[in-house]
Amino acid sequence: MFEHTFIGLDVHAVSVVGCALSPDTGELVHAKMDSDPAVVLEWIRRCEPPVKAVYESGPTGYVLARYLREAGIDCVVAASSKLLRAPGDKVKTDKRDARLLAEMLALGQITQVRVPTRDQEDLRDLSRLRATAARNLAHARQHVNAILLRHGIRYAKDSKWTKEHVLWLHRQHFDSPVLQFTYDADVEQAELLAAQLKRIDQRVAAAARDCQYAAVIDALMCLRGIQTTTGFGLAVEIGDWTRFTGSSIGSYLGLVPSEQSSGQSRRQGPITKAGSKYARKLLIEAAWQHQRPYSRPGLRLLRQLELVAPTTRIRALEGNHRLHHKWEVFDARKKRSVTANTAIARELAGWCWSLAAPLQQGERMNAA
Structure with missing residues (x-):
């Protein structure tokens, strides 16, 4: 684990503060530089190779990460909401933030976000x-x-x-x-x-x-409530569906209940609302459409089903029947519509994954 020099970068629009940590010696090297990827790369190359760098996700985007990766530097982007901070630590500076990132990277405590092209x-x-x-x-x-x-x-x-x-x-x-x-x-x-x-x-x-998501969008549009703009939005927001499973994608999109448990007590609260707010909104809006009466596909859905492979078509039809049946069960139990819709949206996310992930996995296998 201690084969790298670990570098934490606190990135801002105008400046970047870097901290290089050598776990073998415990030596720390700090530097402040302009927010120019070429300048940051030049400083990183002065460190003892091999190096691994990290910075927080934020408004500066992924330009620096892509630039460093293209230059051969292993750079990851940390999910800012997942960074561990001591409750008693009341002093926050750029230098401290860079050091914290370097230390967490060395310990393997960084939760990475996907860097899009x-x-x-x-x-x-x-x-x-x-x-x-x-x-x-x-x-x-x-x-x-x-x-x-x-x-x-x-x-x-x-x-x-x-x-x-x-x-x-x-x-x-x-x-x-x-x-x-x-x-x-x-x-x-x-x-x-x-x-x-x-x-x-x-x-x-x-x-x-x-x-590149055309096949995924066509597959998603086979589910009721998902048309071009919704399918396009879900495809580009999630990107790589193979990162998840049918059960974990609901958690990624913040559609699972929050929980406060201690000892013998267990209390669940509202959904966590983690992940992409826009993708979650699209799923919640699409879930309402499955409450409407459904016995067989309409004309639009029939035309869409003709554009996809038989396995995708069968899976989509199963999903449409299943989601409408769940609405019927919730209505029979007189469950609150908003609560029921959230549960349907969570299941809809799983059905979307079951259509999109196999397509992307197959594309990767064909490319290999």
């Missing part, structure tokens, strides 16, 4: 752009609805933001010029954001057809 990170940014655009559109529409509600104006029909509803919105006028300007600006903002979301959806659909 540049292409994978680009796809993930596109998926998150779509999520941000959808959220902004929902907020803009809420502003329009709130203005009308405050002034006692109600749309007669239940369905909103259809072509008919938008025409109705443009016919609304107020006596106050200030209020009229505010209302018109909110309606215009909502329409602009809707057009932007439509363009993003078109780009997501094109990327889903051509990217």
Whole structure:
């Protein structure tokens, strides 16, 4: 275990503080340098080889890790939420953080995060752009609805933001010029954001057809509640499905109950909400669709099932029946809908894994 020089890096936007630890001698070497991968690499190469480096995941991303790996340096990125810190340690500095990382790396106490390739990170940014655009559109529409509600104006029909509803919105006028300007600006903002979301959806659909996750996305879309944007989002957020099992993926996505147990007492609380918030949201939204009546696939699902292999098709059909049956069981027990939906989302994550992981494992075997 003590064959390496272990290097902890406290990385910031402007500077990097490094600490090199030699376990054989216990010697520590500290340095502060510019946040330039070439400068960091030059300093690391002064250390006694072989070396292994680590830094925390954060807003600086994975540029440094990829640069060091391409240069032949073994560099890992630590999950910041999994780092062990003493409760009584109230002094936190960059130098101490770098030393802590080096010591934990030497002890093998680092929980690594997956470092995506540049292409994978680009796809993930596109998926998150779509999520941000959808959220902004929902907020803009809420502003329009709130203005009308405050002034006692109600749309007669239940369905909103259809072509008919938008025409109705443009016919609304107020006596106050200030209020009229505010209302018109909110309606215009909502329409602009809707057009932007439509363009993003078109780009997501094109990327889903051509990217490295195309087969996985097609397989995920065989499950009810998962269409192009949801399948694309799950595929790029999770990336390598083979890292998990059908039971562990729910824990990774924060869909398992938290727990506080001591002695003879055992208390479970809300879900942990660990991992990707966006992937968890997609699964929870998709899980609601399995509550709807289901006896056989609809036309869209039938067309999608024709695009995948027979084994994937059979597995997806089993998953759709199983997930709907679980909803029927929860409804019969009069279980709270939100609690039931979380349980269904956790099981849906396992079914997604059962479709995606074999595909990626097969691609690796073919490549080998």
